[in-house]
Amino acid sequence: MNIDIKNKKLSDWIKEAADMCRPDDIYVCNGSAEEYNLMIKKLLDHGSAIQLKKRPNSYLFRSDPGDVARVEDHTYISTSSKDEAGPTNNWIDPVQLKETMKGLYNGCMKGRTMYVIPFSMGPIGFPISKIGVEITDSPYVVINMHIMTRVSDRVLELLSTDGDFIPCLHSIGAPLAEGQKDVLWPCAPIEKKYISHFPEENLIWSYGSGYGGNALLGKKCLALRIASAMAKREGWMAEHMLILRLTSPEGKRYHIAAAFPSACGKTNLAMMQPSIPGWRCECIGDDIAWMKVGADGRLYAINPEAGLFGVAPGTSYDTNPMAMDTLKENVIFTNCALTDDGDVWWEGMDGDEPLHAIDWKGNDWTPESKTVAAHPNARFTAPASQCPVICGDWEKPEGVPVDIFIFGGRRSSVVPLVHEAISWDHGVFLGATAASETTAANIGAVGNLRRDPFAMKPFCGYNMGDYFQHWLDMGDRVGDKAPRIFYVNWFRKSDDGKFLWPGFSDNSRVLKWMCERVDGKAVARESAIGLLPKEEDLDVQGIGISGDDMKELMKVDPAEWKAEIPDIEQHFAAFGSRLPERLKKQLEEFKKRLG
Numbered sequence: 001m002n003i004d005i006k007n008k009k010l011s012d013w014i015k016e017a018a019d020m021c022r023p024d025d026i027y028v029c030n031g032s033a034e035e036y037n038l039m040i041k042k043l044l045d046h047g048s049a050i051q052l053k054k055r056p057n058s059y060l061f062r063s064d065p066g067d068v069a070r071v072e073d074h075t076y077i078s079t080s081s082k083d084e085a086g087p088t089n090n091w092i093d094p095v096q097l098k099e100t101m102k103g104l105y106n107g108c109m110k111g112r113t114m115y116v117i118p119f120s121m122g123p124i125g126f127p128i129s130k131i132g133v134e135i136t137d138s139p140y141v142v143i144n145m146h147i148m149t150r151v152s153d154r155v156l157e158l159l160s161t162d163g164d165f166i167p168c169l170h171s172i173g174a175p176l177a178e179g180q181k182d183v184l185w186p187c188a189p190i191e192k193k194y195i196s197h198f199p200e201e202n203l204i205w206s207y208g209s210g211y212g213g214n215a216l217l218g219k220k221c222l223a224l225r226i227a228s229a230m231a232k233r234e235g236w237m238a239e240h241m242l243i244l245r246l247t248s249p250e251g252k253r254y255h256i257a258a259a260f261p262s263a264c265g266k267t268n269l270a271m272m273q274p275s276i277p278g279w280r281c282e283c284i285g286d287d288i289a290w291m292k293v294g295a296d297g298r299l300y301a302i303n304p305e306a307g308l309f310g311v312a313p314g315t316s317y318d319t320n321p322m323a324m325d326t327l328k329e330n331v332i333f334t335n336c337a338l339t340d341d342g343d344v345w346w347e348g349m350d351g352d353e354p355l356h357a358i359d360w361k362g363n364d365w366t367p368e369s370k371t372v373a374a375h376p377n378a379r380f381t382a383p384a385s386q387c388p389v390i391c392g393d394w395e396k397p398e399g400v401p402v403d404i405f406i407f408g409g410r411r412s413s414v415v416p417l418v419h420e421a422i423s424w425d426h427g428v429f430l431g432a433t434a435a436s437e438t439t440a441a442n443i444g445a446v447g448n449l450r451r452d453p454f455a456m457k458p459f460c461g462y463n464m465g466d467y468f469q470h471w472l473d474m475g476d477r478v479g480d481k482a483p484r485i486f487y488v489n490w491f492r493k494s495d496d497g498k499f500l501w502p503g504f505s506d507n508s509r510v511l512k513w514m515c516e517r518v519d520g521k522a523v524a525r526e527s528a529i530g531l532l533p534k535e536e537d538l539d540v541q542g543i544g545i546s547g548d549d550m551k552e553l554m555k556v557d558p559a560e561w562k563a564e565i566p567d568i569e570q571h572f573a574a575f576g577s578r579l580p581e582r583l584k585k586q587l588e589e590f591k592k593r594l595g
């Protein structure tokens with residue numbers, strides 16, 4: 001081991017992990033540029049990193065074809081009773097799960113180095129920030145953690161001798177026998193993958209996967225699953241939300257936090273450049289928001305992350321220019337295609353398709369190929385500070401005051417472009433019943449409609465019924481200072497299967513209406529599902545959308561909504577007595593309004 005650890009809990013835990021995993025050596029990370037370069041050298045020598053000629057200090061990695069996304073079916077919330085994890089989580093008894101996983105961890109780091117990564121979610125030393133330490137046997141995880149979190153020896157200083165932290169144990173689950181040659185992306189087969197959380201003791205154990213949220217444990221595991229359970233106990237909120245600042249032509253600032261399921265548009269909205277003249281958007285965060293009630297009684301949000309782990313396919317100068325400009329240097333690309341001139345490429349990127357490329361599996365690819373060149377869940381890892389529209393206040397200790405909450409999802413039918421909640425309780429009902437078509441961000445079928453309450457189905461670290469109650473309680477606490485709640489759907493399709501709404505920069509038109517609602521400037525019209533913009537209030541000037549398409553986009557068909565009721569009832573019934581009465585009441589009132 002390269003340094004002495006002064007913190008007792010940490011040195012004991014490192015010893016315990018090393019005795020169990022039996023690595024060849026142990027290296028404690030300090031977050032420096034030299035360390036990053038050392039890891040890159042190791043990965044280049046290993047053959048897994050491919051240096052990109054076209055982008056300085058940027059590398060491409062190709063994962064194992066079976067290790068390409070989060071594995072929700074293998075993700076566990078292990079509380080002492082199953083009821084505490086609730087109906088939306090997988091559960092195994094903690095004693096049994098630990099026994100199984102100890103069996104897997106036994107000798108799992110043989111032939112590898114064990115890296116100890118001290119990191120902070122939120123700027124180091126801020127009141128709302130949390131310290132974690134990830135132990136991993138993957139140098140790819142180390143470099144990603146460098147970008148996505150604040151890795152630093154200052155974290156160890158802050159921990160001192162007796163400070164507390166969240167232990168995050170990770171192994172790719174691929175020990176090397178004496179003389180065994182390593183593969184490019186070592187990992188364990190699907191049946192041995194476990195992404196386990198023990199929220200009652202703030203502990204994370206992950207085994208078998210090297211990809212994204214399965215392996216970068218500061219992100220979904222700590223900042224959402226463990227943090228949501230802490231937030232419930234301590235009276236704050238940890239949400240799967242982007243945070244942005246929208247500034248009107250008059251210079252008025254609005255802070256918006258939006259929860260959409262994975263691969264449903266958070267990164268894009270977070271750095272969107274408004275197509276309406278005079279409006280400006282700045283990015284504060286693109287995936288996770290931690291929120292606390294401030295001294296003035298309003299909700300304040302911070303982004304606990306330091307980087308962007310964004311979906312590559314679909315990203316272009318046309319759709320998301322600010323992301324493209326973030327990706328010029330110092331980026332890790334995973335599962336993108338490699339062009340012959342040494343750049344990355346993915347479906348939906350600007351310009352012509354390359355005539356030849358190497359696809360995400362390492363095979364030759366041409367436009368005639370029947371397969372995609374980049375995996376649909378191919379990702380970029382880039383420092384948030386490189387985003388040209390990162391907000392000057394994105395690392396402000398107290399965060400930014402939230403004016404507007406948005407929920408939403410991917411619905412090809414039924415759900416209109418935008419509607420507004422009638423009240424806080426109705427807004428919580430909209431969040432609790434949110435549904436979306438599944439995406440490639442999780443291993444499993446794509447395009448199936450499922451309820452994904454608050455975009456937190458895969459990320460809530462306790463019983464979701466209690467989580468609904470927590471939202472109601474937080475609303476009661478902030479009272480008339482509560483953010484207004486809206487619901488959007490950028491993804492409604494015409495009968496011939498085309499998106500009706502242009503999306504991206506034109507989403508600003510919907511946000512503008514929300515701001516006008518907050519200011520009392522726009523009058524809404526009532527409908528069974530909530531408040532809708534008056535036709536003339538939605539500024540669609542100059543985007544060339546036909547009147548018929550606009551009608552279809554905003555259509556609320558009571559018969560279609562009635563057809564949703566049995567599914568909502570079934571969804572709610574799963575929570576039994578944990579379903580708040582106030583949500584039952586919302587459902588009854590909704591049914592009445594539908595007639």
Ligand code: GTP
Nearest residue numbers: 262263264265266267268311313314441490503504
């Ligand atoms: P996670 O990182 O998985 O949490 O995803 P995300 O919510 O940040 O989604 P992201 O912004 O990366 O978008 C996912 C996909 O949806 C990309 O392919 C985008 O191009 C596409 N997308 C985003 N916004 C829009 C939109 O307004 N309209 C349409 N049609 N597609 C969009």
Ligand code: SPV
Nearest residue numbers: 070212213219220262441
């Ligand atoms: C998501 O799936 O919501 C992501 C990507 O943000 S991952 O970090 O893999 O969870």
Ligand code: MN
Nearest residue numbers: 240262263287
């Ligand atoms: Mn996400």
